[in-house]
Amino acid sequence: MQRRAIHPTAVSYAQAHEIGDFKRMLFVSGQIPQSDDGTLAGDFDGQCRQAWANVARQLAAAGMDYSHLVKVTTFLTDRRHRQRNYEIRHELLGEHAPALTVIITGLYEEGWLVEIEAIAAD
Numbered sequence: 001m002q003r004r005a006i007h008p009t010a011v012s013y014a015q016a017h018e019i020g021d022f023k024r025m026l027f028v029s030g031q032i033p034q035s036d037d038g039t040l041a042g043d044f045d046g047q048c049r050q051a052w053a054n055v056a057r058q059l060a061a062a063g064m065d066y067s068h069l070v071k072v073t074t075f076l077t078d079r080r081h082r083q084r085n086y087e088i089r090h091e092l093l094g095e096h097a098p099a100l101t102v103i104i105t106g107l108y109e110e111g112w113l114v115e116i117e118a119i120a121a122d
Contacts, residue, residue: 002020003017003121013100014100025120026068028059031058033047045084048084052089059118066093068122071118076113085114
């Protein structure tokens with residue numbers, strides 16, 4: 001697969017992410033910050049890490065990992081979480097730079113602080 005981050009930034013995302021000659025695409029539904037047993041962390045860090053772990057689980061089920069991400073949309077309930085959201089994303093993705101959108105909004109369940117959806121390709 002050919003891939004190219006267009007205008008990558010220093011904060012683990014690109015203004016666009018071009019792919020070519022790919023075999024398949026995976027559309028990952030919004031991953032919530034709860035574990036399979038319904039556990040919900042009481043803080044943003046725990047919820048963000050759980051949502052990313054849930055994304056990773058969906059990717060793994062398709063034989064992919066974070067390096068296959070080409071687009072990520074993150075939904076935050078409060079803009080005060082944007083710095084920690086960036087730090088955790090950068091920790092997990094490193095220099096990988098998918099296209100990214102962050103939206104401040106209400107979420108389905110009142111206690112959720114973050115939800116992450118993604119598109120991956122290989």
